[in-house]
Amino acid sequence: MDPSERRDPEAAGTGRLILQEFESARGMLAGLAYRLLGSWHDAEDVLQDAYVRWSAADRTDVAEPRRYLTRVVTRLSIDVLRTRQARRESYTGEWLPEPVSADALELDDLSMALLHLMERLTPPQRAVYVLRTAFTLPYDEIAQILDRTPDDCRQLHHRAAQALDQDRARFEPSTEEQRQLLLDFVAAARDGDLGRLEAMLKDSVTSWTDGGGVRRAARKPVVGRTKVAQFFTHIYGRPILTVEPLALATGPALEVHLNGTRHVLTLDVAAGQIAGIRVVASPAKLSVLGDQRRS
Known part of the structure; x- marks a missing residue:
């Protein structure tokens, strides 16, 4: 004792x-x-x-x-x-959420895309949206948490939902479909097959890369089917590239090892095509995954 x-x-x-x-x-x-x-x-x-x-x-x-x-x-x-x-x-370039292992956190209702989209909300809007949508708390209780009125919280949730819903995918593919699309996307880019790659992408596809000011990364989003396809064939069209499927709290991902560096790749899918691509290459953010694997 x-x-x-x-x-x-x-x-x-x-x-x-x-x-x-x-x-x-x-x-x-x-x-x-x-x-x-x-x-x-x-x-x-x-x-x-x-x-x-x-x-x-x-x-x-x-x-x-x-x-x-x-x-x-x-x-x-x-x-x-x-x-x-x-x-x-x-902050240098794009800011993306930190990938977290599914072993560390179980969040079946959350995607990397939604986490990224929530960055456009004000802090009170984000709090109300999460408490109402993910935890289904009544507005009276949310109001007590935030020291606001219930009507104010309803307005905050309405504005948050408006800001998010216009860009959220309406149909999510299965986990297995997402995994396969990730592998097919990297394979097509590695092969330099622009035609196959462009067929996977929506016209308005957008790619974000977060290097944290340490890794080389596009500082602004890359937008459009042709530009995104060319961007990834340039990055992945090299012989020394390996991939490892990951199960994140936010869904399937790939860990890509390339020329002594690594990054985590996730996709947004809408109607069978890739609508968004997120690349987290910041060593500080990827250290979270290393810590969780060792624990």
Whole structure:
């Protein structure tokens, strides 16, 4: 037994209860923070801060720990989003969400595309959208979490849905179809088969690349079937290229190893064609996957 437990068994028991209550909600809280932030690093920081606050809180009036922790994590995440907006102005090139292993987080309802699209929302809009759509909380409860009125929260959700729905794919392919399309896309680009590659792409296809200012990357989105096809045949049309399928929390992906570097590739699919391509090459963001594999 720990000496402190012998000295104050009541305090030790309280400490264990505090930890147990937090750990029982950790999976839900991690999913909430990642949805709100699109960054596993930031989500982990928020969870650590939330635990510190939970440990120091007066729990005499806390009837439901999960509800209390949901409020804390949401408010901390909004603070991070607001701070990050200022940092984003100096970010080199495109900013994409961090890929997270499906082993670390189970989020069947979330795609990399939706995470990326949510970057266009204000922090309060994003919070309301996530709490309402992913967690189906009533507007009265969301209003208490955000310290707003229910009508205000309804308006925020309406605006968020309008901003997102116009660009969301209406029909998602199966997991196996996505995996095969990823492999076919890379194979066609590696073979330099422009005709086969263009047949996979929608006219308005867009590609985003996030190198974090460290890896070579297109600083602006590449738009259009011909430009995107040429872009990827130039990148992948080399002999030293290997791929490894990945199961991310947001769906299927490929880890591509090329000339001593690596990146993670995900696709948006609409009506059987590729509508969006996201390439995360930032070493800082890919380190998350390495950490999760080792854990």
